[in-house]
Amino acid sequence: MLHIHFTDSDLAHTRVAKAPDPLWEIAFSMHRLQTDQGRWAFADWRRAVSGRVREQGLRPVLSTVLLPLFPRTSYFPDFLTPQLASEGLDAGLEAVMATPDQQVRHEIGLLDQVAGAPAWTRRLSERDTREALVQALRAYHRALIDPFSEQIQAHLEADRAVRLRDLLNGGVPGLLQGLAPLMQWRPPVLEVPYVAGRHHLHLDGRGLLLLPSYFCWGNPVSLADPSLPPVLAYPLKRRLLPDATADRDRTPLAVLLGSSRATVLRSAAQGATTGELARAAAISAPAASRHANALREAGLITTHRHGACVLHTLTPLGASLLRGAAAQ
Structure with a gap:
């Protein structure tokens, strides 16, 4: 369990990332390639x-360079996910190149203790070797992450819509409380499921960056070095597969609204794009749009445009209807 300790100053400086972090997404996506956990969510x-x-001939560099640096273990080097990556891939990769050699050597040593690091990684303190790593990371992102950027951004915007609602209703404590059941806010400590043992992170006025991640699965992840700017990457909520919701067809809500429209309403509870509504209800996007229009006209959901994304969330009336249906 990770215990994150907040002061009043930390609450004032806690925020949610406005965009996906490309280097964290690279790291977590490599974990998805190494495990079957959450396989259904990432099957496509x-x-x-x-x-x-x-x-694109990436298999050799993936197997010999990248995967050994991002093992599915309790540790991978912090310098691979620098804070500046929040400003974009180029800024993040420049920060990787600018990492002090001493820090790189230290973190590769930790990796070797935890998972065993290939001999070549000891040369990452050398500029040529690190440049080759940066080129590999860029090629990986271009091939495996960038083509899915719109989908990743849409999921993140849906999560931000939920966090914004929690923030408006209860301030930063409400935002932290809304992270349940994955995490528990017990003022002034946020309890986070983590690697074995008890760990404590004292923010000391620096605040916390909450980073929703498309490829993160299971427990949230933080940096190993507590002296670095605090960040907590956590998995986005995933909806059940269509066949897992078949038993809902006989619920009172489905009888009232119809099975597909009831599923659309439930999906909007966490904030969802039209495409996500369609996937959740196993219907076409135009059909999902029609259901969303009907629910909006009934005052049950509201729709906002964020850039290229259209996000649907519940109104207070829609939330009340869902709570009433759940109580039956």
Whole structure:
């Protein structure tokens, strides 16, 4: 369990990332390639990228360079996910190049203790070797992450819509409380499921960056070095597969609204794009749009445009209807 300790100053400086962090997404996506955990949620992505890896000749660099640096273990080097990556891939990769050599050597040593690091990683303190790593990270992102950027951004915007509602209703404590059941806010401590043992992170006035991640799965992840700017990456909520919701067809809400429209309403509870509504209800996007229009006209959901994304969230009336249906 990770215990994150907040002061009043920390609450004032806590925020939610406004965009996906490309280097954290690279790290977590490599974990998805190394485990079957959450396989159903990433099945389409895995099928698509398997061909891209082969077509673009990435398999050797993936197996010998990248995966050994991002093992599915309790640790991978902090310098691979610098804070500046929040400003974009180029800024993040420049920060990787600018990491002090001493820090790189220290973190590679930690990686070697935890998972065993290939001998070549000891040369990452050398500029040529690190430049080759940066080129590999850029090629990986271009082939396996960038083609899915709109989908990743849409999921993140849906999560931000939920966090914004919690923030408006209860301030930063409400925002932290809304992270349940994955995390528990017990003022002034946020309890986070983590690697074995008890760990404590004292923010000391620096605040916390909450980073929703498309490829993160299971427990949230933080940096190992407590002296670095605090960040907590956590998995986005995933909706059940369509066949897992079949038993809802006989619920009172489905009888009232119809099965597909009831599923659309439930999906909007966490904030969702039209495409996500369609996938959740196993219907076409135009059909999902029609259901969303009907629910909006009934005052049950509201719709906002964020850039290229259209996000649907519940109104207070819609939330009350769902709570009433759940109580039956």
